[in-house]
């Protein structure tokens with residue numbers, strides 16, 4: 001199924017909130033572009049999702065929805081390993097081992113922990129704190145070469161590299177040092193109602209984002225309601241025109257038109273024109289995605305087959321690396337593999 005001579009790419013998204021246009025533009029679109037060049041492992045980060053409170057039924061629905069959307073957006077399940085993090089117990093095990101090679105001082109510096117503990121002040125659990133170590137485990141468990149992430153995850157990737165280097169220095173070359181892949185365009189799609197904060201799938205206000213499963217009417221309404229800047233020219237100037245620049249950026253990412261062409265096409269036109277045209281472009285783009293999604297979600301058989309294959313593939317690779325780590329530490333080798 002996979003080609004092992006290619007470098008390994010691993011990435012994942014947490015199944016919380018609604019998968020939305022910024023996840024497509026900032027993450028899944030790049031996965032689709034990279035899937036031919038790399039041996040790809042696309043993970044559903046469900047263990048990460050429970051660091052904030054989740055309703056079990058919503059979580060289960062989200063897990064299937066997200067996997068179906070990976071595929072509907074163009075990830076080829078015959079060519080890539082698509083799997084669920086909790087289906088490979090090595091993630092949790094390696095996270096423990098890495099915990100013992102990570103300093104509290106390092107975790108204290110993580111800005112996402114600070115942000116999230118403010119946002120979830122009633123549930124600052126230990127998992128939220130050691131989340132970056134679990135993420136390091138996700139990556140090192142497969143000896144990933146390349147890890148596509150958003151800007152907000154750069155610090156976690158730095159930590160992953162530090163932990164890997166530390167273990168390699170102490171015990172010999174065990175882990176590949178992963179490279180981050182941060183896409184140039186579309187990495188910062190902003191909220192439709194507040195262009196100074198990022199578009200987030202966990203936003204309480206659904207008008208802030210366009211869900212990949214939003215109805216065409218809803219998409220039109222959300223774009224029409226999107227805030228704009230003062231003035232009336234349609235120009236890409238993120239500093240002075242953050243709202244309009246964001247709409248231009250979304251259009252650029254969805255249609256592939258250059259920013260300069262978009263500016264030229266909208267010379268002398270009004271903000272409203274840009275909004276309506278953009279809504280139409282997004283609706284057109286999402287129509288086949290939603291169609292494929294609905295097919296996959298009608299009954300989950302096809303998805304379960306894909307996930308089963310993914311689990312087997314991921315587990316096989318993870319076990320090899322975990323065994324080396326266990327041995328390196330000085331544990332008695334797994335007794336079921338010892339000839340007696």
Ligand code: TRP
Pocket residue numbers: 010011012013014045048134135138139147148149150153
């Ligand atoms: N923490 C990432 C995010 O919130 C998701 C994630 C978990 C991930 N494990 C990963 C991304 C491993 C890349 C590689 O976006």
